[in-house]
Structures are given as C-alpha cells and as structure tokens.
Amino acid sequence: MKPYRYQRARDIPGAISALAEEPNATFLAGGTNLVDLLKLGVMEPEVLVDVRRLTSDSVEELPDGGVRIGAAVTNSNLAADRTIRSRYPVLSEALLSGASGQLRNLATTGGNLLQHTRCVYWQDTTTPCNKREPGSGCSALEGHNKNHAILGASEHCVATHPSDMAVAMTALDAFVVVQGRNGEHRIPIEELHRLPGDEPWRDTTLEHGELITAVDLPLLDLAANSKYRKVRERASYAFALVSVAAALDVGEDGTVRDVRLALGGVAHKPWRATKAEEALRGEPINKANLRAAADIELEDAELLRDNAFKVPLARNVIVRTLLDLAEGR
C-alpha cells in the first residue's frame, strides 16, 4: 500500500474541489471496498478525501411520493428503514443478502454503488487485466470465469458488478444524485454503470471529482410487491452467482399490468431486463410466458468456458421469482 495523505473535507464543495486539485485522489466513505483494494495494491491513490460524514445519513420522503436516501446511509440502516421495508421490500432484501452484518454497518449507499468487481484477476496485481492496466489483456477471458459475465461483455473485459443493492435500485428506476464542480444533477441509475466496451477501466460514467450525495427512489406502487432472489453456493456471506430483483403488478384478469426486472451477476453493470419486461406486459402470467420472456432477455448471452450454467440459472430464477410474486409468496 502506497503512502497517501488523508484529509477530511469540511463540506461537499470542499471535497469536490479537493479532488479537482488532485488527479490521483479518491473519495473514502465506509472503506469496505476501498481499503480492501488499497491493501491489494489494486488502487494506489495519493490522497484520500473522507466524505463519510459529509452527505446525509437519513432516508427522507420526497414531496412527489418518492424517497431520498442520503449517500452516507449505511447498508444496515437502509435495510432496516421502515419505509423501505414496506414500500420497496426488494431493496431491503437485496441489502440483507449482501456481505455480512459487520460490513453492512460500515458500508454506505454511495460506496456500495461504486464498489468494484470481484474478478479474481482484477484483484491480483500479478496477472494481466485491462481494467487495472489498460492494454495488458483480460486474464478471465480464457481463465477461471465461472463468476463472469454472460451479457454485455467485451473482448476486453468479462467482469461482473458485485452489488446486490444496485440491482434492486435498477429495478426500482432509481436516480443517482451527483454533485460536481458544475452543481448537482440526477442521472438514472441505468446510466451510472457502464458496459466495458473498449474502456473497461471505466466502471461508471462519473467524472473525476463527482460525488454521489443521494439516491432517489421514485414513487412506484408495484414496488410494494417486489422481491430479491440471490443464488450463491454458500448459504450466506457470498457474492451472487446470479440474482434477480423483480416487482410485479398483475391485474384481476391474470395479465401483467406492469413489471420491473433486473439481474445481478450477469454483466458489468446491474442488468435491467427491459426485453423481458416488454415481452411480459399485457400477457397472462404463466410459466410458459415467463420462460419465453426470460429466453428473449438471455438470447444474446455469450458464454465462456465456465459460466454457461448462468443461462438456465437466470432463466429459472426469473421464472420462479415472478411466479412467487404473482402468487403472493
């Protein structure tokens, strides 16, 4: 771990300008991912600007019926929040399925969104990795890639995004509130994370020095009937092989009035399954239709040596999760 300067900014503009002055500076919040990567030598900033105490650590209802989550809200406080539990249960469930009790007490909302992939080659500075060292090659492409992407990957990078929380927020049409030198703006969460393309070293669309200050969840009635299902080898304390965040509204005639569906563990970003959603809207809810919709979403899957199982796994979990929601389970 290289030596670095540690500083606490007095306020948000101070933090943003601190980064503006230092090209090799980074924000520190809960530290659960950053400190891990500092020790591995994967990240080597010269300055850490501590923002943990700067942004809001509360969950507030917005006038339009939505909810604003401060970036400093810890994962455990967010999961336990009464409003989230009753109106957006998929988010509580996603958070509770992630990490451990201890980690959730440290990790923040903003930091969770920005956590880095768990690709073993990215975390190992002795192996080539385009994300860590542009142009060095992707070791996972021909290596151990059971945990890697089946959708939206490129020849330069097949890493997956590890967050559970972000998958749920993606299904909920969340907006990320960002402050930069030019003020505040809100971006749809789908536009926060990137696919790797030719620039796998860029995980998000944020510019250097932009700070996530909050996440807004819009009013979404069907979110009350939502669910997160995470598949992993171990029963707890493990990253997802595949996960599904879903919200469903079925009419009295048994057809899908509206649906939200996002997948984790399959791509470089939380994967909003818009094709499947599209295919389901207005259709009767039954196993055959769900299976067909899942297949449409997964038809572009590109498989590596070890990850072909993710296609039937994702399909099965999509079907099961939506059936459970339809049946009130």
Added chain:
Amino acid sequence: MEQEITIKVDGTGHRLTVDTRTTLLDALRERLGITSPKKGCDHGQCGACTILLAGRRINSCLALAVAFEDEEIVTAEGLAEDGGLHPMHRSFIEHDAFQCGYCTPGQIVSAVGMLEEASSGWPSSVTADLDADEIVLADEEIRERMSGNLCRCAAYVNIVSAISETAGGEARR
C-alpha cells in the same frame, strides 16, 4: 504519512500517532497491545477482527484508524464492565462454542452486536415478514446473522446454542 489521533478503547482513552494507512485493527494490536480483535484475513472476509464501534459491530481491518478517531470502541476484552466475564463469554465457555479460540473474541463481540440489532427490530435475509415489529431469534436467524464470522474449527452448532441461551436469558430479564 502520519497523523495524531485519539481513540477510546474499552473505556480508556489513547492518544497516538499513526500512519494514515494503519487500520483500527493494527492500531489496537500493534500499537496498544490489545490482542482481542484478531487478524484472520485482513479483508473483511472472516470477521475475526470484529469490534463494536459506537455500539455497532464492524470489521476493524477495513476501518482506517484516522477515519474513525473519537469514536467509542469496545473489544471482547472490554465487554464486561468490571473486567470479568460477560454472560456471552460464559455461555461460549459452557457450550464449548470454540476450539482454537482465534475467531472467538470476534464471534462474541459480533453476537453481542447482533442481539442489539435484533432487539432494534432489524430484519435479516431469513426473516419471513420484513414488516414484523419484533424479531424472534430462532436458530435460523442466529445462523444467518452470525455468518460474517467464519470458524474453521466449525464450532457453529455450539455458537448458535451459546447465543440462543444468552438471548433467551436477556429476554427473560
């Protein structure tokens, strides 16, 4: 680069100069000689370093000392106010909830923090009703909530019974 910090551990204040890279775990173990939090993985993947920070259980290996100064820290050694044994300590001994003992202080601190979380009504990923006001700490709940503490000797079965009995005892009070 170094920085002066103040930390309060198990009721005693300490003023020391640390490298900005020093974690709370290393500050406690190497600088203050407090051996109760253990280093098992140094990456938040085992829970042996668990401490209470402002009353909440955290992995001290991922917390930079400079970032968490001025906050109250409790280790397994400081759980009992009189320096003796906390009921959770006693229950772990009676249930033989450890073998090599290396993960044990972390398990015990984690268990104490976990009971506090449960009594605050926090659900877990196995809680059937997310909206429930009260958490019933069935074995399944304890297992899930304690999964951030690995034990290679695999004393899990006894850890669950040790915690269950302590939790029951507290509920009866």
Added chain:
Amino acid sequence: MSITTTGRAIGRAVDRIEGPQKVTGTARYAYEHETEYPLYLYPVQSEIARGRVARIDARSAEALPGVVIVITHENAPQLADTHDKELAVLQSDEVAFRGQYVGAVVAESFEVARHAARLVSVVYDEESHDVGLRADRVDLYAPDQLNAGFETDTAEGDVDGALSSAAVTLDETYTTPMEHNNPMEPHTTVAVWDEGDLTLYDSTQGVHTVRRTVARIFGLERDRVRVVAPHVGGGFGSKGLPHANTILTTLAAQMIEGRPIKFALTRQQMFSGVGYRTPTIQRIRLGADEEGRLTAISHDVIELSAKIKEFAEQTASATRTMYATENRRTTHRLAALDLPVPSWMRAPGEAPGMYALEVAMDEMAERCDLDPIEFRTRNEPEVDAETGLPYSSRNLIACLREGAERFGWEGRDPTPRARRDGRWLIGTGVAAAMYPVYRMPGTRARVRSLGEGRYAVEIGAVDIGTGTWTALTQIAADALGVGIGAIELRIGDTNLPSASVAGGSSGITVWGSTIFEAARLFRERHGEDPSEGDTVEAGTPDNPETENYSMSAFGAYFAEARVDEDTGEVRVPRMTGVFAVGQVINAQTARSQFIGGMTMGLGMALHEESLVDERFGHVVNHDFAEYHIPTNADVGEIDVAWIDEEDPHVNPMGSKGIGEIGIVGSPAAVANAVYHATGVRVRDLPITPDKLLR
C-alpha cells in the same frame, strides 16, 4: 499392560481450562507475545512458476524510510542444511513455483514493509512451467512409499478375473480438487536471535518438530533454540511441519540480531507455501456376486506432488482394509509439478480416498438393489485384510445401526428424486469411515510434586484447538489419582520434555500414554505422599499389543440434503455422526471435534476448491471471499454420538484419537444424499449448483 479406563476425570465433559483467556481474547497466539522494538517482515514472492531470478533491484525499497534491510538470495546467509528444497529459503536464484519467496523486506512497521516489498523489482529468466494434473500424463510415476509409510501399491488375488465374472460391476472415476487448510490464525513466526540463542514464537502443531528442523537447517545446537506456542489458532495439518515462512523469519533474525522479527502470512499468502491437499483422480472398480458380496475392489489413484519435494498422499490406504474381498488392488501414481509442496490436510489419504470409495459403495448398493447399510454389513471383514490381524475393536456396524436409529433411516425409499418440499428436492445419504490409530515416537513427560498434593505435569505438546490443555489435565488427574484442580499442566514450550506432533489424531493417545507412564513411575518411586520437588520423567511405553492387533477408529455418517430444483443450491439441514473411538477423554471437547470434522467435510462436499490457473501456475481464488468454507448459515443440526467401546489393547486410556475421523465419511454422506435428492450423481467435488442444473 495395566489398564485404567475408569478414572474420575476421563470421560467427563470438562469446560476448557483456557476458556476465559480465549473468550476475552487475552490468550496469546504467536504474533501477540510481547516483544520489545519488533521489526516487521513482508515477503517478495515470485511472479513466475519456474525459472531463475535474473536481477533484483531493491534500491527504491531500501531508500524508503523505515526499511531496515531487503533480503534476497544475494545477501542471505548460507544455511547449514539445504537438502529440503522447500526450506532452502533464498539459497539460490532458482524459482520452483509461483509465490515462492524470492526476497523479504524488514521494516520498522508493517505498513512500510508491505509497501517496500512492492517496490522490489525482480527480473526473471522464465522457463515454461507445468502445473496441470491429468490422468493421461505420460510422466506419472510410482513413489517409493506413501505418506505415513504406506506401500505405494498392493495386490491380492485376481482382480481382473473377478471383475469379468462378477454379477454386478462398477467402474467409475471420482475427482477431488486441491484444497487449502486455512486455519483461522495465519501461519506466524516471531523470531528473536540474541547472542547465539534463538527464540521462536511460532504457530505450530509441534514445538519440538520446529526446534529440530530449525536447529538442523541453521546448524545450531538444539538447546540454543527455544520454540514457544501456548495457543495455536488451528492447523488442520498445515502447521504440522515447519514451512518456508518460519525459515525466512529466522533468517531475518539471524541478520538483525537482537531485534524481534514478526511475520504473519496474509490470507492470500497462505495459498502458496504452507501445504495443501493434493487434487485426486480416482478410478474405482468393484465387482459383487448376486448376494451383494464384493468379489473385487480396485482403487487407482492419480495425484500430484511438487518437483522440489515429494509428498505422496495415501489416498487408497483405507480401501485396503475397509471391506472384505479376496481380490483387491490399490495403486498410487504421482505427477511432479511446478507447484508448492502439498502436505497434510485433516485426514490426508482417508478424506479424499473414502469420499470416492463410499460414493462407489453407494452406487454399488443401488446396483445390487440393497440398502447401503445392508450392503456394507454384508461386506464387513473379520480381520484386517492387509495384515491378517484381528481388530483391537471394530464397531462399524454398531455405528451404522445406532446412526440409522438416531437419524431415522428405516423405511427410506431408495428411489432418487422421490421426496420434495415445494421446490426443494430432499434426499438422505449414508457413508462409513475408518481412521487408523497412529503411534508417533519421541514423547516424554515429567511429573513433579509441587507440595500440598499438587503436581506439575510437563510435556512439550501443543493445543491447536483440539482441547489438549483440558484433556491432558484430565488424564494427568486420573493417572495420579487426584482431582483436576491438583494438576498444573505445562505445554507449548521446548523447555518442556519432547513431544510428538499434534497430528494423525495421535496427540492425546501418545501424550496421554506417556503421562500415564510417568505417573506410574512417580508413584512407584515417590509413593502417595511425595516431597515437594520429587520428579520423574518417562518416555512412551512400548505397546506389544500393536503386534497382535490392527487398531482403527470407525464412524458412520448420515446427511439430509435439500436441493433447489430451480437453482441447484444445496443445503444440508441435518447430519448425524456415530463413532467408535474407544474411550472418549472429554465428552464436551470430543463432541466439538466430531462436529468440526463433519462440518469441514460438508465444506469439502459443497464448497472448497482451490483453482489453479495453469497459465500462471498459482491459485487465483486465494482468499476467503472466493475460497468458500462453510459459514454458520451452511450448518444445520449436527447430532453426534459415540458407542460405548472398551478397547483394552490400544493404550492405558483405551482411546483411539478423534481429530480426523469426523471429516472422513462426511463428504460421501452429503454426496450420496444429493444424489438421492436429485438423481444426479456428481462424481467430482465440490458439488456446486452448476453441476446440478440441467
């Protein structure tokens, strides 16, 4: 031999005597001993799997404030003995595996040492490496002998003939992956070299083993080397023999006399250089007659060793005695690869070997249309097939029956995929296991009167979590005929009499026998009312019965598996284990050992796998986030029992050792339950969802 199995302390459930220190965290492990002005060591590891170090540039590391020295093969002192290539640390420019120590930084702080190690620039002359274990390699070879002295191959009768004429046959291949021991306490050494005297605070399963090895390698008189280990955070075999980290730390201490050198491996570093379980490829062929009696057993094992040092796991050893047959063959072939040296991991040999054998037995029972317990009962041997000796006690069938009763086995529908609960497919499985009674040489114990009816009992054994502190106190109490409160046990220090390694499930039986002997001689010489300071030291007495009997522990394992048919996730809500291990010394710590072994077996069945990337030559999932061991949530109810077994031949306590038997049959029981639940027979561990999804 006089037999004393009915003492007042032996057999009782006594709380661990070191419990208060362990629960509060004040028990001192190797890294935690108070030392003055310590220095911190961080290693530089090779980034190639084979070749030579061409050039090392340590200037920028040395220039860093706080760095005391950078050690490489260019400036390291020459060791007195470099025959053991695993321990010939920094003695040449040769690189034999990826992750090998090619240097080390010693600095005033851990943070500085870690940073400086990354600044050491190493240029290699890389040669092509070879780390792939495959059954079709042409260079597989037969070692001279296997670990623990077992023969490489055995053959009796006409296996091929019996197989070709058998009514029922099986010919399947089972594989197990590379696995790492991963005790929670990392391998650690704190070394202090002061005016020719060396003190090591070491995380080890044998202080005297470390002393012998270090003294030899550094050319020191043994009495100038002291090794201290009052508490050890688990070992599971990986701390049974000293590894390169201990030598490296001692080298540094030699170069910087007077300052303590501290080195604890990172979790990542524990995946290269402190041992692991070899992967195995096991072909099993069985033949049986119409009544389900085995007419042939053949077990052919392919596994790996390291080029720099041979370790040959005795994977098929249990197959030589487990079941009766007239025609039997076992073989072991090794591939020597550019990898770190494999070593002991809890039940080396039996754990992977009996996984394969016991799954094969389950498959064969099905083919013979017999209940798997009945099938095993029909093939129960009368004597040890390998030696022809009778067993000192063998109660496997009793274990299976007792286990069946406790688990609720009776009435089980053998049809796979016949039970479900919603989306969960439910199955049950059974397996059997044995583990031999080993007697390690070289143990002595001392009894000294402290006056007023109190006794010091001294033996250089260690407690790696197995309960040695408590069990030896109980044994000493009974051996001297006093209460456990009258015993002051002293262990974990080479200043105490020599003791064998805490391994092979032999510790308590060997050390306990020796304490019994010392106590017997003490009473013989000093009577019941000794004077303060009266002392007797004794070695382990011979046991002539080992010539007359075959001695092993046995166990029966039952598991229920639930498999999510949508996802292939496997959960094991309950297991039962019943053991025949002779006299249990401490009912409480023994139960914990059995549960711990069974749980580690559960991890072996479902989770554990070290993934070597053949292009690079190292384990890429080298941490606890990616190398999965069971969490609390993975473990359900575990019911453990043991049968009343009096074994008058094995030793004065009548005890057989319990550290390893718990793991041996557990993976097969889980695997058989998963098959019963799903109808999918996974023959390569671990059984992960991708292998069950169809």
